[in-house]
Amino acid sequence: MTTTATDPARIIGVGTAVPANSYSQQEILDIFAVRDPRVRSLFLNSAIERRxxxxxxxxxxxSRVMEVQGELLAKHKAQAVDMGVRAVQACLKExxxxxxxxxxxxxxxxxxxxTPGLSALVIRELGIDPHTSRLDVVGMGCNAGLNALNAVNxxxxxxxxxxxxxxxAEACSAAYVFDGTMRTSVVNSLFGDGSAAVALVAGETAGVGVGAHDGARVPGGAGAPGEAPAAEGPQLLKFSSYIITDAIDAMRYDWxxxxxxxxxxxxxxxxxxVGAHAELVVDRLLDGTGLRRSDIDHWLVHSxxxxxxxAVGVNLGLTRHDLRHTTSVLRDYGNLSSGSFLFSYQRLLEEQVAQPGDHGVLMTMGPGSTIETALARW
Known part of the structure; x- marks a missing residue:
């Protein structure tokens, strides 16, 4: 079937990867011999069980040897490439x-x-065609997954x-400072390492592979040459963003x-x-679609x-069931920064509850302060 640039893109695969070792919050406190009751309370009342x-x-x-900045950058490079490669492989398999x-x-x-960016390193490591177009999104924070997904879309x-x-690919353990202060302890109690990859194809058939013009294979399953199978993933219908400029310093890196x-x-x-502005951006996302918040079947919110x-749940009127994947990802992985929402999306897929015609809202929040949203339809 003929496709055009106006056809929606569809998610046809997702994959995730994490490092080999996980720790409970109590284990981390023990490893670093944390005795301060305020810091211990941060860790033990975080709704996180393991990271x-x-x-x-x-x-x-x-005792643990504190790494200098150069060693932390080397850790980031090694972990981001390793996790990124494994997430891509899992995504392509699906x-x-x-x-x-x-x-x-x-x-x-x-x-x-x-420099060069992570994309160049992943392309080299996997042996992806060096003619492949690429983009690196660096430094945007936890909201960046949806910022980038908009560009990929x-x-x-x-x-x-x-x-x-x-x-x-976020190696958050390469961005820790262990100085015993409450400022750094908030961060240290929250973030975990992880990577997530997602594959998109646009067009009504959502599946003709690279180089379909010259008879290349078709991603998504078997089919006649040049003919794609029907994809089951959701279409991305619309994106909406909001940056709270009055809170631009609320989340930041400092030297x-x-x-x-x-x-x-x-x-x-x-x-x-963030909670106070969530309603504003979601209502803008749904404006003109004929949908109300009560029509949304699936909510995939950043952990x-x-x-x-x-705060987001209260302001949007969401139930614990609506946020079950968000809270379970936080419980099992902590805050995974830009890829967190894709871990939640993967858990939704594993439930096999999404039906054709269902609508979902994807939401990420991060520095700026920024709220990003996307509307999807199965």
């Missing part, structure tokens, strides 16, 4: 696609700086039938002269600021932290 992390190495006395099908790669990260729609890939490394800052009022989730 996957790459902790500093042990010294001769068994989509029924091969590396040769990829026409576009967008990599997202905030937990370290690389645009490429997919402009190149119907070709596979576009987004990879979020810490005393520690000689970057340190992430989270304003304690962030949950309430930003217990207070953030509660």
């Amino acid at each position: 996957y992390l790459t902790l500093p190495p042990e010294g001769p006395d068994g 989509a029924g696609a091969d590396l040769a099908d990829i026409g576009y790669v967008c990599c997202v990260t905030t937990t370290g700086f690389l 645009g490429w997919a729609r402009a190149n119907p039938g070709r596979l576009a890939l987004m990879v979020c 810490d002269d005393e520690q000689e490394r970057f340190s992430f800052f989270l304003d304690p009022h962030v949950p309430y600021v 930003g932290g217990k207070k953030v989730i509660d």
Whole structure:
């Protein structure tokens, strides 16, 4: 069937990856011999049970050796490439696609700086066609997954039938400062390491592979040459963004002269600021669609932290059931930054409850302060 640039893009695959080692909050407190009752309370009342992390190495006395900034950047590079590659492989397997099908790669990260970007390293590591178009989104924070997905969606729609890939790879343990202060402890109690990849194809058939004009294979399953099978993933119908400029310093990286490394800052009022504006951006997303919030069947909200989730839920009138994947991802992984919402999306797929015609809202929040949303339809 003929496709055009106006056809919606559809998600046809998702994959995730984490480091080898996970720790309970109590185990982390024990490893770093944290005795401060205020810090312990942060960890133990976070609604997080376990996180996957790459902790500093042990010294001769068994204590953890504090890494310098250069070592943290090296950790970020190693972990982001390793997790990113495994997430891509899992994503392609679910989509029924091969590396040769990829026409576009967008990599997202905030937990370290690389030149060349992560996309170049992932392309080299996997042996993806070096002619593949690519983009790196760096430093946007937890909201960046939907910022980038909007760009990937645009490429997919402009190149119907070709596979576009987004990879979020966040080695949050490469951005920690262990100085015992409440400021750094808030961050240390919350974030985990993880990567998520998602594959998009635009067009009514949502599945003709890269180079379909010359008879290339079809991602998504078997089919006649040049004819794509029907895809079951949701179409991305619309995106909406809002940046709360009055709170631009509420989430940020600062250089810490005393520690000689970057340190992430989270304003304690962030949950309430984000929650207070959630209704505004969601209503704008649904404006003109004929849908109300009560018509949304699935909510996939960033696992930003217990207070953030509660604030968004209250302001949007969402139930615990609506936010079950958001809270379970926070419980099992912590805040995974830009890729968190895709871990929730994967859990929704595993439930096998989404039906044709269902609508879903994807929401991420992060520095700016920013709220990003997308409307999807199965």
